[in-house]
Amino acid sequence: MDRRLRKHFEFNLYMSGETDVTGEEFKKTLGEFQEWCHLYTGRPNWRRIFGEKKKAHGDGSRVGVFLCGPPAIAHQLDQQCRKFSDPKHHPGGGTRFVMHKENF
Numbered sequence: 412m413d414r415r416l417r418k419h420f421e422f423n424l425y426m427s428g429e430t431d432v433t434g435e436e437f438k439k440t441l442g443e444f445q446e447w448c449h450l451y452t453g454r455p456n457w458r459r460i461f462g463e464k465k466k467a468h469g470d471g472s473r474v475g476v477f478l479c480g481p482p483a484i485a486h487q488l489d490q491q492c493r494k495f496s497d498p499k500h501h502p503g504g505g506t507r508f509v510m511h512k513e514n515f
Contacts, residue, residue: 419468422448425455457487461495461508471504478512485512 422444431437432450441450468474476492478485489510497505 419472420447423451423460424448425451427452427454457491461491464508465495465506469506472506474506474508476508476510478510480512485510488512 426432430452432441432452441448464474476488478488489512492508492510496507499505
């Protein structure tokens with residue numbers, strides 16, 4: 412099977428604000444999804460994150476980037492999607508980051 416046709420799901424949650432991640436109920440809930448879900452706190456380093464994702468999925472994949480958040484972060488993510496996406500005429504299709512957003 413062509414690698415570009417395989418489906419893969421990975422959920423990286425970047426949380427800001429006041430959240431108690433030390434509670435047992437929170438840990439239990441997150442633990443149920445630990446195979447495909449990662450939780451991060453603090454300000455994300457988008458350049459590092461997109462670079463790592465491109466390296467991990469740099470095989471001509473389409474990588475969906477989803478945001479439910481403020482327009483300022485949407486703008487940053489949109490810039491990184493364009494920066495780290497290969498040109499449309501890249502051999503093998505190249506890796507494309509596709510932005511999806513819900514602003515509030």
